[in-house]
Amino acid sequence: ADHIVAVVNQELVTNAEVQQRVAAARAEAARAGARLPSDDQLRRQVLESMIDERAQLTHARDSGLHVEDPELDRAVANVAQQNRLTLPQLRERLQREGIDFQRFRSNIRDQILLERVREREVQSRIKISDGEIDTLLAGRASGVAPPDYNVAQLLVSVPESAGEAEVAERRAIAE
Numbered sequence: 001a002d003h004i005v006a007v008v009n010q011e012l013v014t015n016a017e018v019q020q021r022v023a024a025a026r027a028e029a030a031r032a033g034a035r036l037p038s039d040d041q042l043r044r045q046v047l048e049s050m051i052d053e054r055a056q057l058t059h060a061r062d063s064g065l066h067v068e069d070p071e072l073d074r075a076v077a078n079v080a081q082q083n084r085l086t087l088p089q090l091r092e093r094l095q096r097e098g099i100d101f102q103r104f105r106s107n108i109r110d111q112i113l114l115e116r117v118r119e120r121e122v123q124s125r126i127k128i129s130d131g132e133i134d135t136l137l138a139g140r141a142s143g144v145a146p147p148d149y150n151v152a153q154l155l156v157s158v159p160e161s162a163g164e165a166e167v168a169e170r171r172a173i174a175e
Contacts, residue, residue: 002014002015002016003015005018005047006047006050006051006054008051008054008055008058009054009055009058010058011054011057011058013047013050013051013054017050018043018046018047018050021046021049021050022042022043022046025042025046026042053110053114056113056114056117057110057113057114059117060113060114060116060117061113063117065113065116065117066113066160067109067112067113067160068160071112071160072105072108072109072112074167075108075112076090076104076105076108079108119157156170156171156173157170158170
């Protein structure tokens, strides 16, 4: 039977949600050929992760972050495109896997909010001094090549109110 396993601020974490995450972790580990901890330990890790997420989501909402429906629609369309599916095919696949489409959208919205919280926290901690900029410019002027970096992921922020043209422009910058 489903029951509440944790209350984070005013949000609930249910046993069914934990079991779904555990099952998803097991499926992912099976695909990747990875080993998982014991059942109890995995369940505890999943629950801790969900508690952290709920706390971050509460913080995001309390600080005024939100995801508009057009942005959410674009994110869902991107998920479909990445899986080489049309939107109706995505809905059908989710239904076959027993996932409610509205719950799926809600999860995508939560992921976007979590990413925004993380971005805000990281950006607030990055401080580049004028001296560091001067040193870089002086090195370039003297012909000293700057160090090479292997960047695995690069963030190009897009304002929530961005139109299609600005999104396309930022996407071009990222590529």
